[in-house]
Amino acid sequence: xxxxxxxxxxxxxxxxxxxxxxxxxxxxxxxxxxxxxxxxxxxxxxxxxxxxxxxxxxxxxxxxxxxxxxxxxxxxxxxxxxxxxxxxxxxxxxxxxxxxxxxxxxxxxxxxxxxxxxxxxxxxxxxxxxxxxxxxxxxxxxxxxxxxxxxxxxxxxxxxxxxxxxxxxxxxxxxxxxxxxxxxxxxxxxxxxxxxxxxxxxxxxxxxxxxxxxxxxxxxxxxxxxxxxxxxxxxxxxxxxxxxxxxxxxxxxxxxxxxxxxxxxxxxxxxxxxxxxxxxxxxxxxxxxxxxxxxxxxxxxxxxxxxxxxxxxxxxxxxxxxxxxxxxxxxxxxxxxxxxxxxxxxxxxxxxx
DNA sequence: GGTCAGAT
DNA sequence: ATCTGACCA
Numbered sequence: 551x552x553x554x555x556x557x558x559x560x561x562x563x564x565x566x567x568x569x570x571x572x573x574x575x576x577x578x579x580x581x582x583x584x585x586x587x588x589x590x591x592x593x594x595x596x597x598x599x600x601x602x603x604x605x606x607x608x609x610x611x612x613x614x615x616x617x618x619x620x621x622x623x624x625x626x627x628x629x630x631x632x633x634x635x636x637x638x639x640x641x642x643x644x645x646x647x648x649x650x651x652x653x654x655x656x657x658x659x660x661x662x663x664x665x666x667x668x669x670x671x672x673x674x675x676x677x678x679x680x681x682x683x684x685x686x687x688x689x690x691x692x693x694x695x696x697x698x699x700x701x702x703x704x705x706x707x708x709x710x711x712x713x714x715x716x717x718x719x720x721x722x723x724x725x726x727x728x729x730x731x732x733x734x735x736x737x738x739x740x741x742x743x744x745x746x747x748x749x750x751x752x753x754x755x756x757x758x759x760x761x762x763x764x765x766x767x768x769x770x771x772x773x774x775x776x777x778x779x780x781x782x783x784x785x786x787x788x789x790x791x792x793x794x795x796x797x798x799x800x801x802x803x804x805x806x807x808x809x810x811x812x813x814x815x816x817x818x819x820x821x822x823x824x825x826x827x828x829x830x831x832x833x834x835x836x837x838x839x840x841x842x843x844x845x846x847x848x849x850x851x852x853x854x855x856x857x858x859x860x861x862x863x864x865x866x867x868x869x870x871x872x873x874x875x876x877x878x879x880x881x882x883x884x885x886x887x888x889x890x891x892x893x894x895x896x897x898x899x900x901x902x903x
Numbered sequence: 904g905g906t907c908a909g910a911t
Numbered sequence: 912a913t914c915t916g917a918c919c920a
Binding site: 593 | 920
């Protein structure tokens with residue numbers, strides 16, 4: 551779920567990316583869990599059935615990962631995925647909340663199928679989606695075959711992605727969630743896709759969605775806040791580490807409280823009612839100093855087309871023609887946009903193939 | 904979510 | 912050239 555800062559971000563703190571070319575050559579650290587989960591939830595038939603191979607294994611996440619990665623590389627972006635590690639103990643309640651929600655959704659899905667309500671079936675199937683360890687493993691395998699790098703975070707992927715951007719190893723983090731901003735990412739890109747039509751939930755309407763970038767510094771100065779203030783606001787409205795937030799506090803009140811008292815610690819306890827015990831300081835510390843690692847290498851390699859074929863076509867029944875065509879585009883894009891412009895000695899010593 | 908082909 | 916909708920696995 552992540553922290554909901556949507557209504558806190560002023561329109562003029564968003565940079566709408568009208569043309570992907572403006573990101574050409576930039577390293578973008580994509581929150582892998584966030585991307586895979588969205589593919590898994592969205593790539594389904596009208597009745598909610600996901601794409602599956604002949605052995606009944608779900609392939610929606612692989613389809614999304616494959617085609618979107620190719621599109622982004624074709625636009626000249628240097629993609630690196632960041633995978634979650636072990637979730638912190640602080641997240642236990644949120645994980646339990648999600649598990650319960652999925653269980654509930656699975657029940658509602660069955661009921662909707664029973665009632666023949668396709669629309670509801672699809673909605674609940676989406677909500678019931680569970681990204682398994684096996685799916686994550688398969689995704690990493692595909693990335694290895696494509697020569698697209700990924701970083702394994704020790705804990706939260708969003709924190710590691712933010713760290714890559716802070717260090718300058720990536721230009722921006724990409725996720726639908728705002729958490730990487732709280733983890734201090736200097737730039738966050740949301741809606742990072744090429745084809746920008748999205749169906750509004752519960753409506754027969756489509757809206758055009760364009761990628762948008764939020765710069766942390768711009769955001770903080772527009773709101774006249776420090777990063778610590780922003781973290782405090784996040785905690786007041788609720789984060790993965792205190793999903794309940796505080797009673798009656800949304801972004802508006804949270805902003806006022808932080809502005810009035812200077813920090814969450816100084817807000818009178820009487821104003822902060824919560825159904826559960828919340829260790830505010832621990833959460834705050836987690837956002838400001840999350841576990842991250844320096845042991846990663848971000849290098850793009852030429853795709854191993856045979857291996858990609860083996861995985862997608864032979865193992866998972868993707869159409870040979872489609873994969874072939876997509877790989878052709880990808881290899882061409884790799885050569886033009888990544889290989890040709892990679893710095894360092896690598897290219898001089900690259901093995902002839 | 905993304906592709907592809909047919910319609911406009 | 913852009914849009915629509917069926918299909919993808």
